[in-house]
Amino acid sequence: MELCEIKSFLAIADLGSISRAALRLGVPQPTLSRQISRLEQDLGAALLYRHGRGASLTDTGRQFREKVVPLIQDLERLRTEISARAGTDAGTVRLGIPQSVSRSIAASVAASFHRQCSPARLQLVEANSSTLAEWLADGEVDAAIFYEPHKAPHISVEPVFSEELFLITAAGPAQPAGPARIADIDPGRLILTTDGQGLRRSIEAAFDDAGRALDAAMEIDSIAAVKELIETEGFVGILPFGVVHREVEAGRLAARPILAGVPMTAELVVGTALSQPVTSATRQLLRIIGTEVSTFTARGILRGRARRMGTAAPTEERPARALHA
Structure with a gap:
């Protein structure tokens, strides 16, 4: 029973698909299938039920997952603790990022990390804030x-x-110039992200402050789809400038500030888990994020106010505030 086989099994269990797990892990699908077959042979039981829609856990598979997940987490915790004590940058740092931020700074953050933090590797994944x-x-x-x-x-x-x-x-001479007001936004042409998304919550708060209910023609979480619908079908959206800066520069989209007494804003934060030590490589990543945000703000790609970030300290030392439910 190999550790890589167990991690492959857990990826399939999480994603419900061997093909999607192969993409996440960056290994060929036949290799992943062979790993699972060897693991099942070692255990003498089937862990997965393969079907047309993907793969589901058998009863034995569910029991096995429940037992091995805490063990893998303990191993990862041990790895990061040892790395933090040693002050090394070896290993993989996993960064989660929303689509709206990924479209502006993700590539630059990844490139800077690769240049500055080798041999550590960056694993970057997109998801919503929740x-x-x-x-x-x-x-x-x-x-x-x-x-x-x-x-x-x-x-x-x-x-x-x-x-x-x-x-x-969409860009064009017929579009009004200057700042937009919340009262002027036509809900029949507005596209928003789905309810519960971090960006959506910021927009809802601004509409609440303006005394207007938030309504939209469509709710779509794909930034690419939203931009295409705005450009080709005449819809409108509420997005950060960094998401559309290339299209604005190319003359395909237009961006107007939204005023409701003060500019409409969304607050971005970087987070780490209080239960996990912050490794040297993770601290370097946080510094890179702060630097790239400042750089992109100075270049006009990000619009807003960059915050001065401190240096993240290990869990037992850091003063950063915690969010509690």
């Missing part, structure tokens, strides 16, 4: 960027950016 907070608390990621307001137990957060939100429309 999922990222859950992954962080469960140790699935080492750090995450997400939107407030958000409450989750055992998470330490530090403000990184107060991000202005814009009314995004």
